[in-house]
Amino acid sequence: MEKYKILLELALHRYDEVNRRNEIIDSKSKSMIAFIGVMLTIEFSAIPALINIFNKTPITNGVRILLFLGIASICCYLLSIAYFISAVNPQKKFEEAPVMDELISSGNDELDELVAKNIVSLKKCVDKNHNLIENKARKSKIGFDFLKYGVILTVILIILFILMNWR
Incomplete structure (x- = not known):
């Protein structure tokens, strides 16, 4: 019975480790989703300033680069948030440890067999x-x-935007 007790303790310890790792990954993914939301808010709030530049100046290569960088960075953020959301909301559910009520209520005759089954x-x-x-x-x-x-891409966009409007 002692060997089963050690195996059961090891298995439960491993279950707890896996469970903690799941919580850590979910927490980090949720933090990244919030951060991306802030970045998207900044990007979208810069759109009126970019439209203002487009109205004042003819479409030059610099303006095209700004437009490309803005669209590319927004696309990267949207792809990123999609991956983080799919990581937090998996298709399959995290399984719970098996309930071992049978071990408590059973007699000693079957105890070794029940412990072995539950370990498996x-x-x-x-x-x-x-x-x-x-x-x-x-x-x-x-x-x-x-x-x-x-x-x-956002940092490059901001630097180029500042450089283009430096007068």
Whole structure:
């Protein structure tokens, strides 16, 4: 029985680790969604200023570059937010650890067998949750890459905008 107790403790510890990782990934993804919302707000609030430039100056290569950078950065932000949302809202649900009420109510005759079965079902649960988290982490990484590109494009856009209006 002692070997099953150790295996059960290890399995429960692993389940707790996987559960914490799930919460961390969800928390980071939600923070990134909020940050992207701020970036999109900044980008969209800059549109009237860009329209003002378009009305004052003829369409030059500089204006075309600004327009391209603005559209490209917004696209990067939208792709990024889509990946973060899909990471937070997965298609499959996170599985709960199996309920082990049978262990408490059963007699000692079947206890070893029940503990062994529950260890196996707990391991399957942990494996499924681990795969789900790996998928979430992959989506979050892709979302972060798009966010990074969007921020770079926004910084370039701001620098060029300032340089074009420097007089």
